[in-house]
Amino acid sequence: MDERLLQDGIVGNRLSPPTYAENFADLHPPLDQHEALVESDRCYFCYDAPCMQACPTTIDIPLFIRQISTGNPLGAAKTIFDQNIMGGMCARVCPTETLCEEACVRELAEGKPVKIGHLQRYATDAAMAKNKQFYQRAAPTGKRIAVVGAGPAGLSAAHRLALHGHEVIIFDARPKAGGLNEYGIAAYKSTNNFAQAEVDYVTAIGGIEIRENMALGRDFSLDDLRGEFDAVFIGLGLAGVNALRADGEDLRGVENAVDFIAALRQAEDKGVLPIGRRVVVIGGGMTAIDAAVQAKLLGAEEVTVCYRRGQEQMNASDYEQELAKANGVVIRHWLQPKRVLATDGRVSGIELEYTALADDRLAGTGRALVLEADQVFKAIGQSLDASLWSDAGSFLQNGKIKVDAEGHTSIPNVWAGGDCVAGGEDLTVWATRQGRDAAESIHRSLTAQRAPAAPAALELA
Structure with a gap:
């Protein structure tokens, strides 16, 4: 991140070390053994397993949940790893609410699916904690x-x-x-x-x-x-990061959201990361939401996500959007960037144009809106x-x-x-x-x- 940003309100250490630790703690703490057994008991073990059909890697979800319910988390981990060797990370970051859990019969019946992602993490964490390796390599092929x-x-x-x-x-x-x-x-x-x-x-x-x-x-x-x-x-x-295609996007204070997230991920001390008071994020996907929420957690006073289409077209899931709102992020729709405004060579605001659908095609309406900002993140896709x-x-x-x-x-x-x-x-x-x-x-x-x-x-x- 550009060290020149450490001025004009773009500073680090806005919060106390304990607050940073609390803000960036595990979003979903792991289940303990009792919680895992109780949650696994909620599974109906459906014969047609709609959750399994909804999983891109076709993990045998009813089987691994049954194995957890019978006190065999290592067996559950093997069932997961047979199909998805990255099952530990997938349990943490996959939008299960729109995949396996959305297809869960419990979700359809009572609006409360089995916590499949949490159970998958419970099993895979158990195997990884013991470094339990389930597979032996075949004889060398020479390839x-x-x-x-x-x-x-x-x-x-x-x-x-x-x-x-x-x-x-x-x-x-x-x-x-x-x-x-x-x-x-x-x-x-x-x-x-x-x-x-x-x-x-x-x-x-x-x-x-x-x-x-x-x-x-x-x-x-x-x-x-x-x-x-x-x-x-x-x-x-x-x-590659897609351009805003807006005047002034090269100004100091306009950054790529992916670079911001990468810097934050590698920072041992979150307080050293410079963050503005008024932050605007352009985009509607997971990267935009991740950047916006973390900007707020770093101490930004106002964070606004601006997306050119409506809520239903956002790539970020409803859950992620609600997470952003719960953290104080404002999400505004039907806005596209036109011009980044500057004072003394650095960002002071952004001019956006309202959009609308005309014959099923997105078009600008000519009406403009200006938001004050001292930091703008680009999150409109990668290439x-x-x-x-x-x-x-x-x-x-x-x-x-x-x-x-x-x-x-x-x-x-x-x-x-x-x-x-x-x-x-x-x-x-x-x-x-x-x-x-x-x-x-x-x-x-x-x-x-x-x-x-x-x-x-x-x-x-």
């Missing part, structure tokens, strides 16, 4: 696969490939592995350095090497990887750097990597998954699924359709 990106897609792919006996090298541009799990989610959703603990747990299977500070397009090319490895999986996420690809025309679709149902790209022996691919949802659970499924496709391709024996599972203690 080497490069994975670009150490986020959920890359880690999921790497684990499944290592499980099948392949050697995996992960290249990541940042100093730490984890991708968005480490750098891109609200600090109160993943506490106690959990993202790094999960990286260690996933890679403990063996056969996986992580090379950090290695960026595609800077330190190596895709052709380099194709020449050295038997296959390549691309899971590098979306590094892929097309310059990384030599043949972007056939490789990309709508600015993302084009893949088939198995994650294979138009380039031989190159697969991709996660936020960087076209289709799917920009969620940790979707990235995990795509990494897993692409790894299975890579394995089938490398073994020439030979049906290998299933990897052995360790007996539970």
